[in-house]
Amino acid sequence: MNNNNINPLKNTSSEQTNPIHFSAQGIMKKFGGIDALNDVNFELRRGEVMGLVGDNGAGKTTLMKAISGAQLCDSGAFFIDGKEVKINSPHDASRKGIQIVYQDLALCENLDVTANLFLGNEIRYLDNLKIIPRALRPLNHLSMEEQTKAALRKLKVHTITSMRTKIAFLSGGQRQSIAIARATKSDSSIVLLDEPTAALGVSQTKEVLQLVKRLRETNHAVVLISHNLNNIFEVCDRITVMRQGENIGVFDTKNTTPDQIVSSITRGE
Amino acid sequence: MLKNIQEKIGYLRETQLGSFIPVLLALIVIWIYFGIKEPVFLSPRNFYFLFMQSAVVGTLAVGVTLVLLMGDIDLSIATVAGVCAAIVAVLSTKMGVSAPIACLAGLGAGAVLGGIMGTIIAYFRIPSFVVTLAGLLGFQGLMMKILGIHGAINVRDPFIRGLTTTTLPDSIGLILAAIGIIIFGLAIWNNRRARNAKNLDNDLLYLSIIKFIFFSTLVITATLILNAYRGVPLTIIILLSLTGFLGWLTTSTSYGRAMFAVGGNLESARRVGISIEYMRISAFALVGFMAAVGGIIGASRYASVSFNAFAGGPLLLEAIGAAVIGGTSLFGGRGSVWNAILGALVIGSLGNGLDLAGARAADKLMFSGAILLIAVTLDAVTRGGASRK
Ligand SMILES: Nc1ncnc2c1ncn2[C@@H]1O[C@H](COP(=O)(O)OP(=O)(O)OP(=O)(O)O)[C@@H](O)[C@H]1O
Ligand SMILES: [Mg+2]
Numbered sequence: 001m002n003n004n005n006i007n008p009l010k011n012t013s014s015e016q017t018n019p020i021h022f023s024a025q026g027i028m029k030k031f032g033g034i035d036a037l038n039d040v041n042f043e044l045r046r047g048e049v050m051g052l053v054g055d056n057g058a059g060k061t062t063l064m065k066a067i068s069g070a071q072l073c074d075s076g077a078f079f080i081d082g083k084e085v086k087i088n089s090p091h092d093a094s095r096k097g098i099q100i101v102y103q104d105l106a107l108c109e110n111l112d113v114t115a116n117l118f119l120g121n122e123i124r125y126l127d128n129l130k131i132i133p134r135a136l137r138p139l140n141h142l143s144m145e146e147q148t149k150a151a152l153r154k155l156k157v158h159t160i161t162s163m164r165t166k167i168a169f170l171s172g173g174q175r176q177s178i179a180i181a182r183a184t185k186s187d188s189s190i191v192l193l194d195e196p197t198a199a200l201g202v203s204q205t206k207e208v209l210q211l212v213k214r215l216r217e218t219n220h221a222v223v224l225i226s227h228n229l230n231n232i233f234e235v236c237d238r239i240t241v242m243r244q245g246e247n248i249g250v251f252d253t254k255n256t257t258p259d260q261i262v263s264s265i266t267r268g269e
Numbered sequence: 270m271l272k273n274i275q276e277k278i279g280y281l282r283e284t285q286l287g288s289f290i291p292v293l294l295a296l297i298v299i300w301i302y303f304g305i306k307e308p309v310f311l312s313p314r315n316f317y318f319l320f321m322q323s324a325v326v327g328t329l330a331v332g333v334t335l336v337l338l339m340g341d342i343d344l345s346i347a348t349v350a351g352v353c354a355a356i357v358a359v360l361s362t363k364m365g366v367s368a369p370i371a372c373l374a375g376l377g378a379g380a381v382l383g384g385i386m387g388t389i390i391a392y393f394r395i396p397s398f399v400v401t402l403a404g405l406l407g408f409q410g411l412m413m414k415i416l417g418i419h420g421a422i423n424v425r426d427p428f429i430r431g432l433t434t435t436t437l438p439d440s441i442g443l444i445l446a447a448i449g450i451i452i453f454g455l456a457i458w459n460n461r462r463a464r465n466a467k468n469l470d471n472d473l474l475y476l477s478i479i480k481f482i483f484f485s486t487l488v489i490t491a492t493l494i495l496n497a498y499r500g501v502p503l504t505i506i507i508l509l510s511l512t513g514f515l516g517w518l519t520t521s522t523s524y525g526r527a528m529f530a531v532g533g534n535l536e537s538a539r540r541v542g543i544s545i546e547y548m549r550i551s552a553f554a555l556v557g558f559m560a561a562v563g564g565i566i567g568a569s570r571y572a573s574v575s576f577n578a579f580a581g582g583p584l585l586l587e588a589i590g591a592a593v594i595g596g597t598s599l600f601g602g603r604g605s606v607w608n609a610i611l612g613a614l615v616i617g618s619l620g621n622g623l624d625l626a627g628a629r630a631a632d633k634l635m636f637s638g639a640i641l642l643i644a645v646t647l648d649a650v651t652r653g654g655a656s657r658k
Contacts, residue, residue, distance in 0.1 A: 136518075
């Protein structure tokens with residue numbers, strides 16, 4: 001039904017795109033005297049990658065934290081498919097399909113791929129036997145492993161062959177893939193990626209960008225934060241520029257040049 | 270080059286079988302060495318006493334592994350064992366409480382003491398090292414108070430004594446061994462089949478076979494040797510059952526996963542919604558419980574509860590040493606309760622062999638220190654290898 005957004009060559013003029021899936025309106029956040037977010041409006045569509053750029057301290061991470069419930073904003077409202085939703089905790093956010101991949105990954109290096117994908121949300125036997133405390137019900141290792149394999153296959157991650165490999169033995173790009181797989185495993189519709197390529201080399205960056213494109217194909221609304229405009233231009237459909245806590249403007253990648261974005265980031269034009 | 274080797278060892282240690290190998294090799298080397306030097310060492314009788322001597326250390330080591338997995342430590346295990354043993358002794362010999370109930374009270378006391386320390390660690394965010402050190406001191410005092418002026422209470426109750434003097438008839442020992450082997454074999458076979466059916470990667474077949482043969486040989490040999498003297502001691506069955514339960518808990522439940530997650534990356538554990546407080550409190554309570562088990566076994570074995578047998582001696586360091594020698598990391602996030610038992614056997618064998626060889630206490634201490642140092646170094650080196658990549 002949504003063939004038109006799977007086509008990466010689609011024309012970005014508005015009549016062909018999906019309706020707004022998520023929007024944040026009038027978001028305010030102060031840290032002491034600093035306006036980290038000042039009346040920010042922000043919107044996302046499914047099947048679209050939204051780039052989020054801005055200088056250090058522009059408020060990108062703060063905005064992501066507000067959307068993912070990790071840090072509450074002072075005021076403002078969130079809407080999903082036009083209906084207002086309250087996001088007061090990470091739990092709230094993930095229940096509404098919002099997932100965030102943190103700058104610092106947050107994987108457990110001592111656990112294997114499967115264990116990380118299902119951490120805190122394991123598949124268990126006897127789950128309808130309420131007398132046994134949840135934490136003591138036996139794990140269904142094989143189901144989890146199977147689903148992990150499927151999740152990675154869906155994202156076209158082929159470099160990880162055994163789901164029983166400890167994270168400690170994986171490369172940065174592979175770790176990033178697993179963090180993203182964890183975020184998109186459940187019924188998520190919105191994925192927030194905070195500088196997923198910051199610590200990666202050329203080929204691994206490419207791997208991750210490939211993954212971002214996959215998320216668009218699977219009809220997610222994706223936010224990609226990066227300081228690398230090449231990466232942004234490679235995968236994003238639209239770009240939101242932030243400066244000193246304000247949303248300077250939203251640009252269609254097709255009709256913009258990197259120079260325009262740079263001047264917007266630095267001078268707010 | 271060096272880094273490469275480090276990485277290889279690190280990788281090996283991450284696998285289930287691989288984590289067994291270093292401690293097992295150590296054990297075999299020690300047995301061969303003393304077997305040649307003091308042939309008595311390898312006699313069934315000596316093996317029997319070796320197992321029994323290692324039982325208390327082993328119980329405490331298995332317990333303390335639980336908090337080591339989470340990156341914490343419990344320095345109070347030996348004194349908690351002492352307090353609980355004293356409680357059991359006083360209740361059963363002085364106050365006329367029936368022995369089983371006295372034991373239950375002791376076990377409960379252990380869990381409560383551990384739980385209290387865990388609560389303080391969890392809610393006041395004080396390092397476990399400090400809280401349990403305070404526990405160590407405080408419980409030493411408490412133990413003295415309970416034991417009274419004589420500093421020792423004799424335990425002659427047949428139930429309590431029976432915990433370490435009872436041995437299973439030869440046939441029952443063999444049947445239990447056979448059941449254990451069959452369950453182990455079926456588990457491996459079933460797992461292989463299920464993995465194949467689901468198209469998941471399997472271990473190489475010959476590795477599974479080696480694992481099975483290895484396990485069966487170990488169990489049968491141990492049973493036969495013990496049968497050649499008095500039979501399999503009840504104590505060993507108790508210890509193996511508890512370890513089996515804790516092994517299952519740590520590797521096959523969400524609770525165990527959470528333990529490893531807390532030890533591996535606390536922040537990550539918090540973000541996925543694991544309650545760090547709940548984990549700490551419950552884990553320390555479990556350690557307290559295991560300490561109490563160790564205390565009761567000790568009381569039964571020595572037929573008395575004295576300050577020196579628990580709080581004053583090397584029990585604490587031997588137990589933590591056993592866990593670390595078994596390959597459990599002091600940095601958290603890696604280890605196994607089963608390996609703690611092997612570690613306890615290493616320490617027990619060393620002490621036993623040196624005793625037979627007529628070594629003095631000074632030599633024994635230095636040997637134990639060296640082994641522990643090697644284990645800790647291996648731990649640090651392989652950790653570096655794994656995380657630097
Ligand atoms: N927890 C906090 N306490 C106080 N100030 C904060 C906090 N978090 C962020 N800030 C401030 O809010 C502003 C926005 O920070 P934010 O981390 O959102 O920037 P960013 O755009 O993500 O920058 P970068 O590109 O460096 O990651 C900065 O001035 C920062 O110092
Ligand atoms: Mg940031």
